Amino acid sequence: MFKIGLVINPLAGIGGKLGMKGSDGAEIVTAALERGAVPLAGERAGVALRHLHPYRDRIRFFTWAGDMGATLLQRLGFDYTVSGSAPATGSGADDTLAAVESFARSGVDLILFAGGDGTARDVLDALHGDIPVLGIPAGVKMHSGVYALTPGVAGELLVMLVEGKLVKLRLCEVRDIDEQALREGRVVASFYGEMRVPEEGRFMQHVKQGGREVEELVLQDIAAGVVEDMEDGVLYLVGPGTTTRAVMDELGLDSTLLGVDVVLDSALLLEDASEADLLRLLEGHGGPASIIVTISGGQGSLFGRGNQQISPAVLSAVGIENIQVLASRTKITELQGRPLLVDTGDAAMDEALSGYRPVITGYRDHILYPAGIA
Numbered sequence: 533m534f535k536i537g538l539v540i541n542p543l544a545g546i547g548g549k550l551g552m553k554g555s556d557g558a559e560i561v562t563a564a565l566e567r568g569a570v571p572l573a574g575e576r577a578g579v580a581l582r583h584l585h586p587y588r589d590r591i592r593f594f595t596w597a598g599d600m601g602a603t604l605l606q607r608l609g610f611d612y613t614v615s616g617s618a619p620a621t622g623s624g625a626d627d628t629l630a631a632v633e634s635f636a637r638s639g640v641d642l643i644l645f646a647g648g649d650g651t652a653r654d655v656l657d658a659l660h661g662d663i664p665v666l667g668i669p670a671g672v673k674m675h676s677g678v679y680a681l682t683p684g685v686a687g688e689l690l691v692m693l694v695e696g697k698l699v700k701l702r703l704c705e706v707r708d709i710d711e712q713a714l715r716e717g718r719v720v721a722s723f724y725g726e727m728r729v730p731e732e733g734r735f736m737q738h739v740k741q742g743g744r745e746v747e748e749l750v751l752q753d754i755a756a757g758v759v760e761d762m763e764d765g766v767l768y769l770v771g772p773g774t775t776t777r778a779v780m781d782e783l784g785l786d787s788t789l790l791g792v793d794v795v796l797d798s799a800l801l802l803e804d805a806s807e808a809d810l811l812r813l814l815e816g817h818g819g820p821a822s823i824i825v826t827i828s829g830g831q832g833s834l835f836g837r838g839n840q841q842i843s844p845a846v847l848s849a850v851g852i853e854n855i856q857v858l859a860s861r862t863k864i865t866e867l868q869g870r871p872l873l874v875d876t877g878d879a880a881m882d883e884a885l886s887g888y889r890p891v892i893t894g895y896r897d898h899i900l901y902p903a904g905i906a
Contacts, residue, residue, distance in 0.1 A: 533592045534642075534694050537635025538581075538612075539628055539655075541647035542599035544573040544670040545840065567806075572877060573670035574604050576683045577646040580668050581608055583687025587694045594638050596631045599623070613638075625654045632658035642693065644686075646670045649708040652678050656706045656725050664701055664728045666690070669875065674837045677704035678729050682836075682875045682882075682905060689730055700731035750860045751778035753895035758824065758856065759783055767817045768795040769810060769850065771825035771839045775858045779824060792841045807843045814849045821850045826858045832867045834903055835885065836875030844878035852884055857891045864891065864901060872903035 584591060585608065593610050595601030597617035605612040615634040618627040628645070632655050635643055642664050645655050648671015655665060667679035668686045680686035692699050703726040755778035762768065770776050772790045780787035780795075787793050791804035794813055802809060814821055823846075828837050834857065835842060847855075857872070874885040888900045 534587075534590055535592050535594065535638070535640045536690075537632070537638065537640040537643045538577075538593050538595040538601045538605065539631040539635075539643070539645045540573050540577050540600050540604065541628060541645070541651040541654075541670070542573050542623060544647035544651055545672050546572075567808075573646045574599055576670045576877065577668050578604055578608065579683035580644075580646075580680075580687040580690065581605075581610070583684070583691050584694065585609070587691070590694055594635050594640055596623075596627060600627060600631065625650070628654040629658040633660075636661060636663060642666060644668065644690070646683075648672055648674060649676050649706070652676045652706045652727075653708050653724050656727055659727060662728055664730060666729055669836075672838065672840065674831075674833075675707040675709060678706060678727050681873055684879075684905065693730060701728045702731040703727070704729045750862075750894060751775055752782070753897075754858050754860070754892055755779045755782035757895045757897075758858065758892065762795075762798065763820075764797050765819055766796075767801075767813065767819065767821040769793075769805075769821065769823045769842065769846070770795060771823065771842060773826040773828075775826035775860070775863075776824055779858075790838065792839065805841060807841045807846060810841060810846045811849065814846070820854070822854045822856060823847070823850050824856045824858065827863065827872055832870055832872050834872040834874050836873065836877070844876050844881040847876070847881055847885075852881075855889075857889055859891050859893060861893045861899070864893065864899065872901060874903055874905060 581604065588610055591610065593605050593612035594615050595605060595612050597614050600618060600623055602612060602614050615638065616630055628651060632643060636659065640663065643655065644666050645651055646668040651671065652667055665678060666686060666689065668683050669679045680689055705726055706724045708722060708724060751774065754775065758779050759782045770779060770793045772788070772792065777787050777789055780793060783795065783798055785795065785800045786803060788804040792810065793800060794802040794805055802813065823842060825834065825839060825842065827834055831837065874882045876882055882905045886904045887902065889903050890898045891901045893899055
């Protein structure tokens with residue numbers, strides 16, 4: 533039997549569509565729930581676990597009660613042991629720590645967890661020894677290298693392990709950023725340690741890299757061309773990042789480095805918009821719209837990391853033909869041929885976004901580059 537310890541942070545990523553820059557802290561979670569946020573971490577974990585359904589007789593799960601794992605495993609028909617439970621008031625970091633420590637005592641072969649960088653830190657803090665881990669991406673902040681590219685890819689990797697394929701292990705970094713600084717427009721990332729993960733380069737997420745190449749002139753060139761092509765009457769949704777901020781600077785407008793801003797007729801209509809804000813503005817506008825986004829450095833994520841406000845519903849309302857992708861050639865070269873990652877949580881939308889897409893790399897300078905589900 534292949535023994536897996538499963539722990540889900542059920543509230544991971546809950547603030548993503550609301551533009552809340554993370555979900556660490558009870559106050560943030562409460563605010564997100566009051567604003568109608570829907571937890572999705574369990575659903576994303578389910579995408580991975582469904583790949584294991586044909587192997588149910590070869591797997592034994594150890595997990596925590598309720599939404600931290602047991603509910604999902606019961607629904608999917610897996611054999612499992614409940615090792616503990618969270619208090620009635622809700623789960624927190626202490627429960628993740630207790631779960632991982634319990635799994636280690638049970639002698640699991642792999643610890644599987646769903647969450648974001650905060651969850652990865654909790655797993656690291658509780659892990660004593662060399663038990664391999666694998667993260668299912670479900671958070672807003674995704675800087676660490678311990679996560680599979682997508683939940684579906686995590687499932688494929690799990691199948692390889694259960695089938696006894698020769699999968700190497702390597703040490704991968706756990707990184708996290710200061711959420712309060714993030715909400716103030718500052719990226720303060722720290723290294724916390726390393727954990728052993730299955731070694732499959734095409735399956736695992738690369739560590740998020742900051743803007744090493746500021747290349748102000750390149751960004752200005754990109755922004756100048758984008759602004760020249762802007763049309764009156766078009767609603768522009770400008771995603772997070774230093775590259776897209778250059779567009780706002782070219783327009784002479786305030787901007788949110790790590791949020792989504794809305795521009796109409798060269799004026800700032802709304803700053804730091806949530807998914808609900810974007811859908812409301814699009815419905816009220818009733819005219820053409822365009823999404824302007826960049827990719828995350830090192831990872832090459834196009835949608836699904838840090839810009840969850842631009843959800844499948846928003847993408848459908850705007851139309852995927854109305855997406856402008858901005859990135860310097862250096863940023864593209866650093867991907868070493870890996871496709872831009874799309875992981876919106878909607879399989880049909882991810883499929884629609886896949887394929888070769890034009891990328892604006894300078895003033896009147898474009899390239900074609902592949903995007904895919906991984």
